[in-house]
Amino acid sequence: MSLENWKRGLLMKERRNRQEKRKGFSLLFSIVLIFGILGTIVFWLSQKTSREMSDASIQNLSESLDLIQSTIEAILCNEVQFQELVAREIARSEDPEAYIRACEENQMMSKIAMIPSGETEGIASTGEIFTGEGLDFSAGGTVLGMPVSESYINYMGTWSYTIKCPVERDGQEIGTLYGEYIYDTIDEFLPAEGFYNKQAFLYIMDARSQRFVLHPKGMGQRNAGHLNLDDFYRANDIREPGIRAEVEESLQTGRKVMFYHDIREEQALNYMWPINDGTIFLVGYVPIDVIQREGRSVNQNIIMVVFLMLTAFILCIALYYLNWKQQEKVRRELEEERKFHNQQLAEALRAAQLASESKTTFLSNMSHDIRTPMNAVLGFTSLLAKDAEDPKKVREYTQKIAASGQHLLSLINDVLDVSKIESGKVVLNLEKFAMDDVIASVDAIIQPMAKAKRQEFCVEETGSRHEYLVGDETRLNQILINLLSNAVKYTPEGGHIWFRVATLKQRSSQYAHIRFEVEDDGYGMTPEYLEVIFDAFTRAENSTTNKVQGTGLGMAITKSIVELMGGTIDVFSQVNKGSLFQVDLELRAVEMPEGETEHSSGEEPEDPDILKGLHFLAAEDNEINAEILEELLEMEGASCEIASNGQLAVERFRQSTPGEFDAILMDVQMPVMNGHEASCAIRVMEREDAKDIPIIAMTANAFTEDEKAALAAGMDAHVPKPLDMELLKKTMKQIRKRKE
């Protein structure tokens, strides 16, 4: 994945996030919109219902009031008709006064009186003189054309009114008949059991005096008592000028009035209802809750529905929010994960790029490092050809060629080591070893090198150390030699190198804690370099400018081996002051069993002529190598026959007589048939010696695994290239011993 792709991925992700957010908002907006519309509809419906209910209430109350109005007007008419009937009876009677006196109080009339025409006083049914004093007909109210007086408190202590009508005899008016009626009578004809469940209010008011003359029993709360219209409005706080003007107009014109006004903090429908052309009025109110009992229930249901809708809405929002939050969480986690992966990828990319760069640098260095000894080899080879006659020079040249070759070999070995370590193929070969041996061998190697550079090499040991330890001695040697040879390399002539071995306090009884220190007072290293010193393919200086040669892999190999052994390596250094490497290892300590002495398995002295007279079959596809092999063997007094691939080698062995070849030297990588296949083919031949003839792998594949593969293919031993004749001798000796 390139950086460009990665950036593009990030941009796409951002865009996707934005789109998701936009989607979320629009969804939320849609929900709000839908519920908003529903809410508006519900509100509109509720308003409509309220309006309709209000209209129905007004109509309902109007009908009730009209009914009461009709009832009262009918009573008034009956009273007038009754009075006219009495007037006619009086006209017929011979003694009207006696007739009047004889009239008793009855349900309809509380008093009756007549004033004969032309006189100022007459007689009343109650027996006293009647003058008509106190009766006020000036308001001009009439019932069926008969004048009706203003209301007053009569002798019974109750509100009453008087209607007067003429008494005519033979078409001539002989007097005026006064009939007094009490308002209580009207109450008898009105529903006593309730007007709007006795929650409504109704008074009968005299229009002229505006006094409340009757509070019918079934018409409202019984403990209410109002004196007059003004008292009623004052008590109920009806003071708005508009309303008062309407009421005033109603009193003047007899127009019906109905209006909303709160009475004792309750909304109520108030009314002024004229009766008998406005001589009296029905005045009062009905609380809306009473008149709209079912409406209240409807409203409650609407409120309930709205409440449920709101609850559902809030629940939806809550669920949506929770869901969104959950998704957002998952999305964020995914994003985090992706980010982490991207970071890892970016790091890997950077590491790969760095590795690539390092390897490029390494290849460049290797090219230089290989060319340098190669130049020496080729140069001295040319010189050798030229001075072939001069044995002294030839020896000198061949020595230098050999040194360059050795250098090349160490280069290749280091590269192989790194490759193996990086691919995790290194396996420690744990064996018992003596620390003294290690120190001795290190000393043996380094001391000459130091001397050559006129450096002082000191070996110091501290602490009570264990004689024998278990570990990979070879690799431990490799670590120490690496460090020490570096110290020698990077310390100028006359410098000092210290090699210290200290046994530290044990952390476990079975393991010895050992610290190896390599210190020098050489060139030292910069802090920047210290940071990368253990990375592969790095070197303190560019090899093209450095007088010291090396692969730059040594420290990486050293650190890897130390860590493989479960130890640690630290470095301290200052430029031009020197360096100090500390390697801490924990190695299992063992006691040497009794009777076993050091070198008990002691190697037998080498036999320098072991190869003499032997005849080898060598499978080698490289002609030069084949030639070199032939020459080398010849130098040892042996001979060989070359087969250029595995197949030919197998064929040649098949054709050979038993004992013709003492051993087979088998290259591994060859055309047509490789060494492993060839070995297998030979071993399976039905010949007596096919099983026994030593087959020695002779290959540039120098890993332990290669050795194991060779043995698995039926070969007896493994000798790496370039061919070391001493090793070959040793190997032959071991094989022979084994065969014996």
Next chain:
Amino acid sequence: MKNRKMQGWAVACLMAVTAVFLSGCSAQKGPKNLLPENEKKRQTVNLFSPMEKSIPNAVNVARTAADLTVAMAEEKLDVTVDYWTYTAKDYQDRNYDEVCLDRARNNMDDIYLLNPDVILKLGAEGALMDLSGLDSAGNLREIIRVANTVDGKLVAIPQEVVAYGLFVNVDLFKQYDLALPNTPEEFLECCRVFQENGIETPVGANRWWLETFVLAQAYADLYNGGNTQAEIEALNNGGARYSDYMRPGFEFLKTMIDQGYIDAEKALVSEAIEGEGADFLAGKTPIVMAYWGAANTETAYGKTDFEMQVIGFPSSRGQMPVMPMTGWAVGANAKHREDAAKVLDVMISDEALQLFAETNRVISPSKNVKVDCVPALQPLNDRIEEGIYVLGSNAGMDVEQWGNTCLIVRQLLAGASVEECMEAFDELQDAALGK
């Protein structure tokens, strides 16, 4: 597992919804009469009582208290009590007492709430039923029984002992460094100081309650001197003159009028509380007179911005409460007299009077009922508890006191001299003596 649970819930909900739906659908409308069966017609009793002019959103606790006892009677006796009421528009209008007399004489109602003079008049006319046979009558304090007995008949029973007193603005008294007055002289001195300090009319008055000053001074000794019965007897047989008792009080009132401590003109046309209440509540008038319950109800003086106290009227024996006896009476010839008597029996039972007294915080006429009064009434209550008071009315006196004194005080307000007023009393006494 979770899904199964959810499914279970869903099925239960669905079943519940279906059940509700089906039950809604299954409500059948059969061919039956939708109206409830006619209830037994309840007996009705008509009750006539006064009604104060209303104040928006104010509660008349006295009315509420009476209502509660009426409701108790309705519930216990299964009757309906219908209210009838009358309120005079102004002083020119017929007053409640006059209307009461007419209504009772014409048997318009069954139960009446009557003032003492009306009780006496109607009692003497035989228009009121003898209530002594009621079970609850046995609980009455003796003084109540005596005050309401006419010609040996217990013609009225109150729900509260109405005590009149002076309602004073204590803040104003403190402001001018005045002590609450005990005697008429001290009272006049207070008025003088108030007037000197710019309060032109220190006493707020109406046409109904000024007689309390007169009665307090007239009968302070009679009721508290230990010789009550003998003195009343002397008045009844002509051995003593009412005018002699009344004179100091009238002279006192005359001084008040002359000094301008009372606005006689205004008082003559003012209704109770309506005329003087506003100034008193506004802190302009330091002294008014009113009945006990006025200190409890918002429609009167139950809510003041200043410290108020109710004290007795000034007299030679110190602050003197005046207690007229208003009471509930039943018309002798009322249409529903038996039911009315039963209703009244419940209304004056200890249970009802306890409820009444607790609601209205008044002195109960029952010897078995006692309730704490509001702090403002404490001075007045203390005097009554000490047994120091004068009766505003006494059926044992042949000349009715409460109404007559009120009317004669009005004459004084209208400009009559003290002598003329005394003559009026003499005339009344003479008439009573049959001269």
